[in-house]
Amino acid sequence: MNSNEKVCRAYFEEIEVVVTKEGERQRVLKWRCKCGNIRMKGNGWSNLFDHIKAMHPKYREELHIDSPATDGNKNIETFLTHVSLKARNIHSWMQWVVNKNKPLTFVEEPDTRTFSNLEPICRKTLSSYMEQVINGAYFYACQNST
Numbered sequence: 001m002n003s004n005e006k007v008c009r010a011y012f013e014e015i016e017v018v019v020t021k022e023g024e025r026q027r028v029l030k031w032r033c034k035c036g037n038i039r040m041k042g043n044g045w046s047n048l049f050d051h052i053k054a055m056h057p058k059y060r061e062e063l064h065i066d067s068p069a070t071d072g073n074k075n076i077e078t079f080l081t082h083v084s085l086k087a088r089n090i091h092s093w094m095q096w097v098v099n100k101n102k103p104l105t106f107v108e109e110p111d112t113r114t115f116s117n118l119e120p121i122c123r124k125t126l127s128s129y130m131e132q133v134i135n136g137a138y139f140y141a142c143q144n145s146t
């Protein structure tokens with residue numbers, strides 16, 4: 001469970017709503033916040049999380065989530081809530097390819113694109129970002145070695 005999901009589940013509960021659509025009664029799953037706001041959830045958690053950020057800006061304090069500055073960056077998920085969507089997307093692709101030992105072409109395969117909810121990326125772009133991470137890690141290691 002990623003940290004956005006944890007936060008969303010702390011505020012929202014899934015509810016079943018009966019709606020009448022084109023004269024037919026249908027059951028629809030929606031999510032209700034502690035404050036009463038009812039929202040639809042898409043593939044991810046961003047719609048619910050946007051509400052929390054806007055209407056419950058002190059959610060970190062309320063849920064006792066440590067900020068990255070105080071937990072020594074031990075929790076990468078906490079850190080990732082502070083980075084851009086683009087950076088998070090690239091990080092997710094890297095994590096997937098590296099952890100599952102996939103070839104870079106994996107990100108361009110039709111099945112991968114069909115079944116992933118990540119923003120599409122091409123292998124050249126991913127490869128370029130991986131090089132930047134390697135260079136950054138090398139630079140960091142050189143600076144911190146004695």
Ligand SMILES: [Zn+2]
Pocket residue numbers: 033034035036037051052055056
């Ligand atoms: Zn709310």
